[in-house]
Amino acid sequence: MSNDTKIVAFQGRIVMVGFGSIGQGTLPLILRHVDIAPSRITILTADESGRAEAEALGIRFIVHPLTRENYAEILDPLIGEGDFLLNLSVDVSSLALVEFCHRRGALYLDTCIEPWPGRYTDTSIPPSLRSNYALREEALALRAKCQNGPTAIITHGANPGLVSHLVKQALLNVAADLGFDIPKPRSREEWAQLAQRLGIRVIHIAERDTQVSSVPKRVGEFVNTWSVEGFVGEGCQPAELGWGSHERHFPEDGFRHEFGGGAAIYLGRPGASTRVRSWTPLEGPYHGFLITHGESISIASYLTVREGENVIYRPTVHYAYHPCDAAVLSVHELAGKNWHLQDNMRIAVDDIVSGRDELGVLLMGHARKSYWYGSRLSIEEARRLAPNNNATGLQVTSAVLAGVIWAMENPRCGILEPDELDFERVIEICAPYLGGIVGAYSDWTPLADRGVLFPEDLDRDDPWQFKNFRVA
CATH class of the missing domain: 3.40.50.720 (NAD(P)-binding Rossmann-like Domain)
Known part of the structure; x- marks a missing residue:
C-alpha cells in the first residue's frame, strides 16, 4: 500500500x-x-x-x-x-x-x-x-x-487494538521457528490451542517511549505524547491483568471479580503506582507501569482453553508501559498529589526533538524463552509518513484507520473486539506506518539479575509466576 x-x-x-x-x-x-x-x-x-x-x-x-x-x-x-x-x-x-x-x-x-x-x-x-x-x-x-x-x-487503537493482531502473528512466527508444521488457526479455540502447545505462559504488551521534547516539564504540568486525560484516567483505575492458569501465588493485594468470564484479576492499587519488569529489543530490561488496558483481558480470554467449565490453559497478560521520561516525572508528581491532576497539561508533538516508540508483544515461556514482536517507530519516520503525528500517535492512528476500513469492508458483524478481526488485513493496512515490524528472541526473563543487591524470596522452580514480576 x-x-x-x-x-x-x-x-x-x-x-x-x-x-x-x-x-x-x-x-x-x-x-x-x-x-x-x-x-x-x-x-x-x-x-x-x-x-x-x-x-x-x-x-x-x-x-x-x-x-x-x-x-x-x-x-x-x-x-x-x-x-x-x-x-x-x-x-x-x-x-x-x-x-x-x-x-x-x-x-x-x-x-x-x-x-x-x-x-x-x-x-x-x-x-x-x-x-x-x-x-x-x-x-x-x-x-x-x-x-x-x-x-x-470496540477498543481498536494501538493497544488495545493492534497488539491483539501482533500476538497472532507472533504465535505463528514462534511456531515456525520451533519447527511446528501446523495450519494457520481459523477459530478462537485453535488460536488458544496453539498458544498452549507452544507453552506460552506470559504475554507482556511491552512498550518503551523514548521521545524527548525541547521544552522541559515544568512543576505543576503533566506532559505526555498522547492524551493526558486518557492516560491519567486509566492510570487511576485499578491495576489489572489477565490471570494465567499456571500461576501458583496469588498477589497479596489481588482480587477476583464476582461476575463475568473470570479471565482477569485486579490489584488494590492504581495502575500508575504499580511497576513491573519487562523487556524490549532496543531498550533491554526496564521497569514499566502495570496500566490497565482492555487487551490484557481480551487476549487472556481469547487464548483460554477449557474442558467443560474448567480452565485448563490461559496465559497471564498485562501491559508494561514505560512512557516518555517527561510523563514518568509527571506520574510521580501526580501520585505525590494523591492523584489530583496537575493544573497544566501538554501533549508533545511538534516540540519533540528525538526518540522513538517501541511497542510490541513479549511472549514468554516457550522453548526459546522470550520473543518480542512489534513496531519501533522514530519521530523522524513518523513525521515523514504522516502529518499531525508523533511516533506514539501514529501507531494509534494507523490502527484506527485499519479498524475503520475493516468495518467499512465488513459492515454487518455486530459488536467485535480486536481479537475477532482478520489480523492479516489489519497489519497489512498498518504496516506502512509502523516504521518496520520486527521480531527478536531473548534469554531475558523477569528473574534476570534478581536478588543480586539483596536476597529475595524467589520461586526459582517456576520463573513465570506473578510475584516475580512485581518490583514493589
Whole structure:
C-alpha cells in the first residue's frame, strides 16, 4: 500500500467525536485512504483545538460537549443509516454511543471503552466496577441485542487494538521457528490451542517511549505524547491483568471479580503506582507501569482453553508501559498529589526533538524463552509518513484507520473486539506506518539479575509466576 492509495470508498457520512491528538492525527489518514468528500465529515468536539486545520480542509467543525443528557439529541441529525461514528473522545460513554449507532444503523469504532465522567475516581463505586474488566463485560452484554447489526468495533487503537493482531502473528512466527508444521488457526479455540502447545505462559504488551521534547516539564504540568486525560484516567483505575492458569501465588493485594468470564484479576492499587519488569529489543530490561488496558483481558480470554467449565490453559497478560521520561516525572508528581491532576497539561508533538516508540508483544515461556514482536517507530519516520503525528500517535492512528476500513469492508458483524478481526488485513493496512515490524528472541526473563543487591524470596522452580514480576 502506498501512502496515497485509496483503500475503500465510503458513501455515508463520518462523524468524529473528539478531536484531540489522536483525532487530529487520524483525520489526514482517513482523507488519504478513504474515498470520501471532506464535506461529508463532521468533527464534534468539546473545545476549539484543531478547528483551523479542519476547516481548511473543508470539514465541518462543531464545538458541543456530549453529555448523558444531550448526546442523542445532538447526534440525531448527524448520524443515520450507513454512516460511521468514530469515537476518539474521553468522558463520553462508549456503550451509549454503540447503542445509538445500532438504533440508527451506523458503523462505530472506539479506541477504549469510556464511561461517563467520574466513574474511574468515584470511591463510592467498588474498585471491581471501576475496572476495564467491568466495562468490557458491560459492552459484551450488548452483543445479543446488536447481533447481526452494523459493525461496532470496540477498543481498536494501538493497544488495545493492534497488539491483539501482533500476538497472532507472533504465535505463528514462534511456531515456525520451533519447527511446528501446523495450519494457520481459523477459530478462537485453535488460536488458544496453539498458544498452549507452544507453552506460552506470559504475554507482556511491552512498550518503551523514548521521545524527548525541547521544552522541559515544568512543576505543576503533566506532559505526555498522547492524551493526558486518557492516560491519567486509566492510570487511576485499578491495576489489572489477565490471570494465567499456571500461576501458583496469588498477589497479596489481588482480587477476583464476582461476575463475568473470570479471565482477569485486579490489584488494590492504581495502575500508575504499580511497576513491573519487562523487556524490549532496543531498550533491554526496564521497569514499566502495570496500566490497565482492555487487551490484557481480551487476549487472556481469547487464548483460554477449557474442558467443560474448567480452565485448563490461559496465559497471564498485562501491559508494561514505560512512557516518555517527561510523563514518568509527571506520574510521580501526580501520585505525590494523591492523584489530583496537575493544573497544566501538554501533549508533545511538534516540540519533540528525538526518540522513538517501541511497542510490541513479549511472549514468554516457550522453548526459546522470550520473543518480542512489534513496531519501533522514530519521530523522524513518523513525521515523514504522516502529518499531525508523533511516533506514539501514529501507531494509534494507523490502527484506527485499519479498524475503520475493516468495518467499512465488513459492515454487518455486530459488536467485535480486536481479537475477532482478520489480523492479516489489519497489519497489512498498518504496516506502512509502523516504521518496520520486527521480531527478536531473548534469554531475558523477569528473574534476570534478581536478588543480586539483596536476597529475595524467589520461586526459582517456576520463573513465570506473578510475584516475580512485581518490583514493589
